Amino acid sequence: MRIFESPIQIGISACLAGDKVRFDTGHKRSNFCMDELGNYVEYKKFCPEVAVGMSIPRATIRQVRVGDTIKVCRPDGSGEVGEKLTEYGKTVAHEQAKELSGFVFCAKSPSCGMERVKVYNEAGTGNSSEGVGFFAAQVMKHNPNLPCEENGRLSDPHLRENFVTRVYVYKHWQELNLDCVGVHELTQFHAQHKYLLMSHNYESYKALGKLLGHAAGRDLDEVKEEYIGGLMKGLSRPASRKNQANTLSHLQGYFKNFLSKVEKREMCEAIDHYRAGIVPLYVPLTLIKHHLTVHGNEYLAKQVYFNPYPNELKLRFGI
Structure with missing residues (x-):
C-alpha cells in the first residue's frame, strides 16, 4: 500500500x-x-x-x-x-x-x-x-x-470494501503532481492499477488503456480528466466474484514456471473454491501473495490490487 x-x-x-x-x-x-x-x-x-x-x-x-x-x-x-x-x-x-x-x-x-x-x-x-x-x-x-x-x-461488506478502495485510489491520484505528469506517468499509474481495475470492470481497463495509447497529440489536461473519470467510474462497480476469480487466474499465470504440480493444484483449488463461494477472497489472495514473496516479480510487486488499503481493516475477509 x-x-x-x-x-x-x-x-x-x-x-x-x-x-x-x-x-x-x-x-x-x-x-x-x-x-x-x-x-x-x-x-x-x-x-x-x-x-x-x-x-x-x-x-x-x-x-x-x-x-x-x-x-x-x-x-x-x-x-x-x-x-x-x-x-x-x-x-x-x-x-x-x-x-x-x-x-x-x-x-x-x-x-x-x-x-x-x-x-x-x-x-x-x-x-x-x-x-x-x-x-x-x-x-x-x-x-x-x-x-x-x-x-x-x-x-x-462489498460496498464498504468498494468505497474504501476508491478512497485510496483517488488519494493516490490526488498526490500525483499532475502539472508534471505526462502520458508516460499516466501509463505507469494505469499499469499499477491494472489488476485492481480488471477485478471491478475489465471493459474500463481496456478502454482506459486505449485512451492512453491514443493520447499523443491530444490536450493532456483533457486526457487526465477523461482518465480519472473513467477510472473512478470503473471502480464504482463492486468487484464480482467472477471478475475476482478471473483476475486471480491471470495472476496465477505469472508463476506457472515456478510451481510444482501440487502447488499449482492447490492454487487452482483455492481460486475455484472462491469462485464457488466456499472461501472468502483473502484465501486465494494470500496464497498468491505467498508465491510472490517466494519467487518475486517486480511488475506484480507494484500492483495496487494486492494491498489497496491497510490490511488491518480486514475488508477482504467478508467478500
Missing part, C-alpha cells in the same frame, strides 16, 4: 461522527467510520442544516414537491431552506470538497441523502423515494470523481 504525503481527508455528515446535531439533539454515529476507518483517515464534519442557521433541537424538515419543483421545509410547509442548503452545498463543493478523498453522507436525509430520499406530495398524503439531499447533490455534482457513500450502505 502506498504511503501518502498527507493524511487522507474524508467529508462526513456530522451526525455520523457522533455530533448531537440532529433535529432531536441525537446523532447517528457510524461505528465503522469512527472506530475502524477512522484509525487511518481524518474527517471533516458537515451539518448543512445547522450551517444554514437551523437550531438544535429543531422541527423536522422534508422534501416536498410543489408543481415542477421540490422544496425543503417543515411538514406544514413553513420554513423553506432548500435554496440555503443548495448554496451551502455549492460553497463546500468548490471551497472544501476539492481537498477531500471521499465523503460519507447520512442516508435518507433531505439535506444529505445520496439517493432514495422521500419526496412528499404537497398535501402530505403520499411520497416517493426519488429525491437527493440538496447539500449532497451539490457536492456530488461539482466533484463527480469524488468517492461517495451513505452510512447505511456501508453495512454491506
